[in-house]
Amino acid sequence: MLERTLVLIKPDAVERNLIGKILTEYERNGLKVTKMKLMKASQETAAQHYAEHQEKPFFERLVSYLTRSPLVALVLEGEEAVKRVRALNGTTDPDQSGDNTIRALYGKSVSENTVHASDSAESAQREMNIWFG
Template sequence: MERTLVMIKPDGVQRNLIGKVISIFEEKGLRVVALKKVKLSKEQAKQFYVVHKERPFFESLTDYMSSGPVVAMVLEGEQAIKRVREIMGATDPKEAQEGTIRKLFAIDKEKNTVHGSDSPESAAKEIPFFFSEYELLSAE
């Protein structure tokens, strides 16, 4: 079973969408194996998004991601990374397909409600950022 990190961003938490977002993933057959609500500091947000440090949106992204609580979770399932990316939809909600989380809930390209690992390599770095091995409880 593949695992991936998903984060409900501050806009999703603030708008009380936690249960709705989780239920969409669960209805698509993915299982929650770890879950927590945290507030990232600006430095933690910079560390998490270090891959984007040279991008022009890095400062606004890390300001936003440290502006309020997030919900981090690990989802497990067959082809979890690919499936999560499809369920979330395109980064820009204007380009997201109907029925995807970002089409349903995103405010704009930055406040797009959810983050998901984009590759096995990203998942391998992002999961331990939030969770220790003993916190990952297989759903089976």
């Protein structure tokens, strides 16, 4: 079944000119970009995106990171897109991600891990609404 999911190419990846390399990985694996924009996230948008972490001590760091410089928001479509994108991205910690995952290849640390992907179809819909209206 075709599914859509949200991906953010985070500021650390944009700063290091990795947009094309990351997009290539998704497209090479049969996923189609259906929406994409380069933008500088507002404090409000970043806070809304990370709302589930609002009471946690690292919330302000997350918001600050996501708003420090431009990012790329995109919607990918494909068979089991949520599951496939998360597998392609790898785990949050680049050092623990499988070989050739996006985070293993390009992530700098747990806090600068290059990409975000929705963790469920429900999250994908919520996040697409945040980033694309």
